[in-house]
Amino acid sequence: MGLSWQQGPLSTSAIGHFLTPEPLPRRLLFAERLRRRMRVRFNGEWIADSENVLLLHEPGRYPVAYFPRADVDPRALVESDKVTRHQDLGDTAWFTVRAGDRTTERAAWQLTAPPGYAAEFEDRVAFAWRAMDAFYEEDERVLGHAADAYHRIDIRTTSRTLEVRSGDAVVARSERPLVLYESGFAPRWYVPRADIDESLLRPVEGQTFCPYKGLCDYYDIGSAHRAAWSYRDAYSEVGRIDGMVSFEPDQVEVRLDGRRLEIEPGQKVVAHGVDRGLDAEETRAR
Incomplete structure (x- = not known):
């Protein structure tokens, strides 16, 4: 679907091809501003609210929304010892998400030292879609994954x-x-x-x-x-x-x-x- 899913142009099974003199890397990542207000709800509380969300399109994955840390309730993120490595973007630190009397482990993550070409993802957090109660654009719930502007x-x-x-x-x-x-x-x-x-x-x-x-x-x-x-x-x-x-x-x-x-x-x-x-x-x- 859209840019990176199924047979879209950034998918590894794309049906089209880029017209370039040199072969492109097999994995192409694409980032862009969402240009919509997005909010995250967990345990009845709004834990993130931003008009400055970045979408990451990655081959074979749905778009992922990254929120500035400044737009996330600091009480909602609890640091953990879990660190994984993204094959393109480096180390990923995981958080437990907490609101009220409810906590969910490994429900959010942050790229701790993205490469220079992805520096715009510094100090941004993404939330696991199904671990949250809901995501909203303004006051309307968004289902499934972040909206892909290239899906038609x-x-x-x-x-x-x-x-x-x-x-x-x-x-x-x-x-x-x-x-x-x-x-x-x-x-x-x-x-x-x-x-x-x-x-x-x-x-x-x-x-x-x-x-x-x-x-x-x-x-x-x-x-x-x-x-x-x-x-x-x-x-x-x-x-x-x-x-x-x-x-x-x-x-x-x-x-x-x-x-x-x-x-x-x-x-x-x-x-x-x-x-x-x-x-x-x-x-x-x-």
Whole structure:
């Protein structure tokens, strides 16, 4: 997603390439100001509040927000003996986070001596996303990870014919699918339920969470496990796919205008866990 996740330009599995006369390092890190007010809540208290957050984009990772120490409640950080080493940015000191009667070990960290090219990260602290109660931009909760300004979703109508088969059975046939283009992913095709034989979809337990689309339900088709999915309460930003169904082309036969689709390298979704203390109803209420 965005710059560094899935097949974005800073990912190690990027589908594009930089036009440079010399090869670039395999790992490229990118830092930028968030330019939004971000706050961190822990045990009912605001422990960080800043309009000067730096985002670190690192290959294969979600963006990480670094707060100036001056914008963090000093009572919230308790030094520990734990020190690890970041492969690019040097030693990392870890903190226990404390508020009121609650403490969580290894819940925040600081780069203690970043190299000169990353000096802007001196005296900044990052918080483990799931160890906190919540992160906010202004008064709105941000789910999953820090917002990636380079993540984009476009949804388009099409009159192309999409057909899905499982063996001899026609699971779906539609001349009005929607195609969803999402940063770092191949196009995904969504079919209205009226064009699907829903008797062939078997709901399975377990949901995944997308910070940009919401909670995702899955279906088995025949012996194919999780061969289809649907956002039954999609976020308003992607409301056009609400309740529609998409199919995995490596699990069932999916044809677009007669051409069989195949999963592209690196396109398997890495599921994102739900934030700590966040239940399904709250993700829908967003």
